Amino acid sequence: MASEQTVHMNGGQGDTSYARNSSLQNAEQNRMRPLIEEAIADLLSASASMPRSMVVADLGCSSGPNALALVSIAVDAIRGQCFRSRQPPLEVCVFLNDLPDNDFNMVMKSLVAFQQGHRSVVTGVIPGSFYGRLFTTGSLHLACSANSLHWLSEAPEELRRNKIPAYDIDEHVRRGRRRVVIGAYARQFRKDFKLFLELRAKELVAGGRLVVSLAGRRSEEPAAEFTHAWESVVLILSEMASKGVINKSKV
Amino acid sequence: MASEQTVHMNGGQGDTSYARNSSLQNAEQNRMRPLIEEAIADLLSASASMPRSMVVADLGCSSGPNALALVSIAVDAIRGQCFRSRQPPLEVCVFLNDLPDNDFNMVMKSLVAFQQGHRSVVTGVIPGSFYGRLFTTGSLHLACSANSLHWLSEAPEELRRNKIPAYDIDEHVRRGRRRVVIGAYARQFRKDFKLFLELRAKELVAGGRLVVSLAGRRSEEPAAEFTHAWESVVLILSEMASKGVINKSKV
Known part of the structure; x- marks a missing residue:
């Protein structure tokens, strides 16, 4: 993998x-x-x-x-x-x-x-x-x-197939896909965690x-403190991409 | 150690x-x-x-x-x-x-x-x-x-105490000490190997x-093939020391 x-x-x-x-x-x-x-x-x-x-x-x-x-x-x-x-x-x-x-x-x-x-x-x-x-x-x-255990075995296959990133820089696209992305990651976590428990049980x-x-987190709404850190990372990465320090397609 | x-x-x-x-x-x-x-x-x-x-x-x-x-x-x-x-x-x-x-x-x-x-x-x-x-x-x-298992836990204490190296570059000194050096290393091996066997037995x-x-090797006489390799190493180290590439006291 x-x-x-x-x-x-x-x-x-x-x-x-x-x-x-x-x-x-x-x-x-x-x-x-x-x-x-x-x-x-x-x-x-x-x-x-x-x-x-x-x-x-x-x-x-x-x-x-x-x-x-x-x-x-x-x-x-x-x-x-x-x-x-x-x-x-x-x-x-x-x-x-x-x-x-x-x-x-x-x-x-x-x-x-x-x-x-x-x-x-x-x-x-x-x-x-x-x-x-x-x-x-x-x-x-x-x-x-x-x-x-928040490190999953892989990105959800349904998102990879459709080339949907976990976090799209475009806020409009991101909001539109939020439910799909969260659902896919929640299912991947459930699958991975079940496997983790089965293996350890043996x-x-x-x-x-x-x-x-x-x-x-308790709800599908992004929790304020996580979003804050996340938004800062996105801002830094976007700034680096705009200055050519990193490739925009990799952000 | x-x-x-x-x-x-x-x-x-x-x-x-x-x-x-x-x-x-x-x-x-x-x-x-x-x-x-x-x-x-x-x-x-x-x-x-x-x-x-x-x-x-x-x-x-x-x-x-x-x-x-x-x-x-x-x-x-x-x-x-x-x-x-x-x-x-x-x-x-x-x-x-x-x-x-x-x-x-x-x-x-x-x-x-x-x-x-x-x-x-x-x-x-x-x-x-x-x-x-x-x-x-x-x-x-x-x-x-x-x-x-030829890697010992340490150089024999009796040689370290008297600053006697395993192999002295001076052939005369080396020959004179051969029996002492071989005896000390043989005793160290015996001690280490006994410890190794006791630990593994547990x-x-x-x-x-x-x-x-x-x-x-079977006898106290240096075996020809080992001595040959050993002499080459000593010659190279001596040459490096004489050219100042390495410190003579460390040879």
Whole structure:
């Protein structure tokens, strides 16, 4: 799929890198903390006997300091739970997943440093789309995903066939097509999300947990704050196109 | 450890890359084919019941076309064995391991392509030294390693303390120290290899298999073919140092 090969966060550590521009995403990860802690508590208390080891994964981890945030929360929660129930520390296997074009170079070094700071933890990377199988059947205890599931597997086929973009610069055309575009993207999301759930259902152990968060809106009307950001991007792109910096047909 | 951060094969696809200069290593991998096939046959016939899935790993995979060679042999062997015993295909989880500075960018793309060409296979990368824990207890069915175990965890401490290099340019000094140097490296290898075996013993499932190959020699006398290559390297380095291309103290 073209999107699997080309869409990824801006790598490295520079001014425009994802690593330096993702505090919003980190705030969302922190909001997920109690959900992850609850999932771990459920998982460990529900088992008749303590599992020998646990496998936790972040799906759509990206790169930079956020990449390890969710799995760190999970590892801390497992440690805390073992300590409170006076059990020896569980072995934890931590996996990070993203598309193969993600900048994994820094991720690899962070993973090894993380492992050195956490006894009984081993770490790895699973490259690939989360709209495909990533783990063997019944091998995953906890899967987390923050701000990633709005990335669809592809643009809706009905729009691609008719060459309808997600956002037409011409306001009149855009308004006229709004319902069609929103409907097509909503159906694509439903299809992709159903596939995501089916795949994870196979990969999770019996009683395994899935904690995901993603942005959304309640109505078909564009929400003010999103539209504001979106309009700014369109204005900048139109300005760049008018000055010949980028090709107008690509806007 | 410094060596974990700095020693790695030459990345990329260029003229001097490992990917373009590793046919010798590939020949060795092919020689391991019957051993891997035998290990898979043993593993699958020894189990009272067929396992639900298998985990295979290449430790010290490096990058380029060789990175997937050993695990490909293992996956083919598992497929063949299932076909012959009229069993449905087993799920296989394939892991590649090397130090975090290895060039994993191409490896990630090859892994995803490999997975797309092999149903029931999932793939991942485990970064880190194989002189540390890489997998949780009893989670690995087959570990392979070709031409990697001669990379020690560090230079022998007794030589570092006395600032004795592995190969002194001065022939007289070198000959005088030969026994000391060879003895120190042999002891370091023994220590590292013992650690490697202890770690893998924990990680392998009961009855799991380990297939490794590495270069060695029978006597303390330097073997002619190795010495020949070694002398050439020393001559080139000395020439570069005398011309000021590299610092003499680093030769």
